[in-house]
Amino acid sequence: MNEVKNSYLGLIFDVQRYSIHDGPGIRTTVFFKGCPLRCWWCHNPEGIDSGKELMYFEYKCLHCGTCAHVCPMGAIEFDGIPIIRRSMCIACGSCSAVCPSDALKLIGKEYTVGELMKEIERDVLYFDNSGGGVTFSGGEPLYQHEFLLEVLKECKKIDIHRTLDTSGFAPQEVLASVMDYVDLFLYDLKLIDEKEHIKYTGVSNAQIKENLRFLVDHGRAKDVIIRFPVISEITDTADNVEALAEFISSMKGLKEIDLLPFHDVSEKYNRLDKDYKMTVHKSPSRERLLAIKGRLEGIGLYVKV
Ligand code: SF4
Ligand code: SF4
Incomplete structure (x- = not known):
């Protein structure tokens, strides 16, 4: 009998059905609450705090x-x-x-593993017909890794494709514990210089880089899509784009990168009474995105804008 472990509770702030931007096909995206990073441009500020909020x-x-x-x-x-x-x-x-x-x-709403599985399983037919599945996003899903692991296991049992959208900021043993249950990693790389990374996200990028290398060393490069948020004057600088290209080149087998242009979400911050640190509310121009695309294609990546 398929016994679901319902002793684990996850705090989820949204379950979005029919999502088409978080991996292949039609997907259900599950947004986990809580994130150890404090990226200035975070477009899901309601996912940052690990508790419920108004x-x-x-x-x-x-x-x-x-x-x-x-x-x-x-x-x-x-x-x-x-x-x-x-x-x-x-x-x-x-x-x-x-x-x-x-x-x-x-x-923020608590779910047992069984309750979340019920939500996910509603669209299995769409997943099957479109090559889709479920994407775990946030916040940082690895922040609630025990719950995540149980849900991943349940999805794997019934052959639902599983994508993990992650900052990569987690102890390596945590990543290792979920790795075999994840089909596709959407892996953020933001700033390659450590000091800059600390300044704009609140944490060092050393663990993030090591964890990416860990995935590559375990033969998972083909299952990783890098995501690069294009934030004018922060991540989008000549130095950072160059360093990004060099860093990715040093990892064998990475094939794809998505460019995520900045968009202003100040209204969300107002609704939560949170400070929005982005003073430059400027989306990158089409020309600039194409220039970054060209540079990254130059190292053999397939680049999606
Ligand atoms: S503000 Fe609303 S959620 Fe907060 S304690 Fe009062 S009633 Fe409860
Ligand atoms: S409508 Fe406005 S004032 Fe009335 S209960 Fe809702 S938030 Fe409060």
Whole structure:
């Protein structure tokens, strides 16, 4: 009998069906909450914190004040609009439950392995017909590696294609524990210089580089697509693109890279009362993307923009 381990709980902030940008075919993308990095340009700020949190959509708000009345912690002050005292909020969800217009949303929901599998299995027919599957993204899925591993095992049992979208920032034994259950890695490389990496992501890139080499050394280069976020004046500098090309060239067998152009998500940060560090809200030009593409094609990579 197929017994699913339901003792593990995962905190998930979104399950997106019919996704076509996170690996081959039609996919269900599962977004894990929690990430050890603090990338300035992060386009999923609701995935950074490892706990639940409230998002406030001002354009939906009816200004009724109901949320402030029900909060058991007195964490919402109502002054024409609800002002959330984040330090007092225990993410109980009482306010979002009574909000008549869904202007408050509690981000993060616990799933057992079985519950998440039910969601994933809904679209098995689409996966089969399109060569798709499931993608684990975030946040950083390896941050909840025990839960991730159990879900990966269940997917493997029923032959669902499994993609892991990762920053690569995790202890090597964690990566090793999931490696055999992953079909495709979407592996971020952001900044090759360590000091720059620390400045813009909050962590060193040493482990990220070592983990990529670990995958390559274990014959998995063919199953890796590098993802490079193109952020003007941060990752998109002549030095960094050159260093990226050299670093990838030093790893035998890597074949493909996706360029991910920056887009402004300041609105999401506002909804979470988080600071958005990106002062240059500029997407890279088509010409610039083509120039980077040309450079990376020059080292034999297939480059997708
Ligand atoms: S989630 Fe709970 S504690 Fe936080 S503001 Fe809403 S009602 Fe208050
Ligand atoms: S309950 Fe909802 S609609 Fe009413 S003030 Fe609060 S956030 Fe706005």
